[in-house]
Amino acid sequence: MLPVQIIGLALAGRALLEKYAGAPSKDVRTPIDFLATNFANNINGLRKRLSAVNPLNPLFRALEPSMLQFKRLVFGDGQERDDYEEIIEKFMPDKGELLLPERPSYTRELHLTDLDGDTKRELIASFRLKDEIRTIILKKGKDGWYKASEISNPGYHVLNYRNVVDISGTSKRHLVLGLSARGKPSVLCGYTFENDEVHEVFSYECNKFDVLRKSTYRKVPLPTSADMSADVERSAPLPADIVLWNKLDDGTYDISILRWNGIEFKPAVGDYTNYYRKKAVPYLAIKAKYDPYSVTNWYNLAEALVKAGAYSDALTAIKVGIDMDKEGIFKDRFQALKNECLFG
Template sequence: MKKSFYISHFVRNALAPAARIIRPENPKSAEAIQTEDLDGDGKYEIIATYELYGEMYVMILKEERGKWYKLTIKGAGSGIDYMNFADITGKGKKDLLIGWQIGNIWNELDLYTWEKNTMKRIVHGLSYSKVDIFDRLEQKSVALALWSYTTGDVYDIQLVYWDGRKLAHVKDSRDYYTERVVPYYEQKVKDMPKSAFYWYYLADAQINGGTPKDALKSIVKGMALNEENPSKGEFLALRKKAKRNLIQ
């Protein structure tokens, strides 16, 4: 408790009097003031998110040889949707992910890594509605899932990883779809079993997750509802896709 109070007091003294400390909306475990070793030297930096005159900022306080110095990152939008730490670049230290709130359902993600005594932005303005960090176990690396809202609680999902120079698309998405996406749509059809819409997207997720037999069952249930959206033609096209995956 004393340490937490000291850090909070220390952060407030480093900010302008008019600054207002704010907590990122996501993940739910995020705090307005956090500590993390960003440069891999074994010592924790202090990271705080705040608003000043309507602008969004992240402040990083680093101690070196008994002295503290401050780094400031200025963001976009009207809030801070997301802040997290993960070794995205695979260099054995935590990188900083910041999601700036642009609208009600849209955000922009920036990725920073520690380089040459400062935070270097290596990815800027990735559009997303929800962001998820996951492990690529076989590759022993960390990747990102960017969920982008389309309509009716349905999302377009992009899986990306750092290839050493830039973000690239993950080629094998089966594990992520099985563990995260399929359960999401299973809950949707459980909540609304008479919605062909969600049966369609559950089937699509099951195909991407490598379970085309399950997808065919979902397609049968969705088509039996005889709704106009998705159309019969769309369901039949999805069924062809599932059958192609059966023989691969």
């Protein structure tokens, strides 16, 4: 490859990373400019850029008063929430540290919701005690609040995720916990709560995960009878999918999008280009920007771009990756991605 071609390819690669991972500040140059970068700053910059151009921002601002009212309904006003905090403290050990889940972003330390479907809300909280994370579920009886159940996850220190999710799409609610610790895989667990007992429904180890909650509804047929047409339909919530990222020995990722079939999670069928475009591509672009000399990073980014349907940008990532791959380790895989871009 001629020097001018190499320069052109480098510029194309840098433009691609800036498109998806955000442009660097004027005072900081990244490794793509042959100097170091700051990973955390890139993430924060990406978030700011995405929020700045989000066309839904006016809608969010318009809905903010309603959301505040909804939060007051769920958590109560300040005095009521203080009472909930006092209640939780009564059931926590002295050295327990109340945890704030990292995700979803709107989650608070205390979660007040109807988990078991009895129309009465349970109070859920998680805390760290020594080398484990515990999650307690409190119910209110005739004599006040009591601890109905407790989940113990030894060996974990960070509460990455906690939410109540309709995994099955049948309106049956699951408590989903995501946990991590240094030096070991993350874990994503799901539990049901019935008759004051917790039952683990699933548990998956992974390097990274997402829970895709659906806000739309599907049409399902009503049970038929002699005087009811068979094509009468009702609305039912869509099941929530989970995404598991597992890093393989060669540094590539196996990204599995799974859906509950009533017994277990199975590979989901559907169009997930939106997930790759909004979640996978920005994440992998930042990794490539952090270490642009890694062939694996360029392959991961190219594969995600293909799955996002961004074929033109994928071809750019493939070209940069092939140029980096002096030993031809990813030659066949890059060619397979290229063929998919060109021929479908």
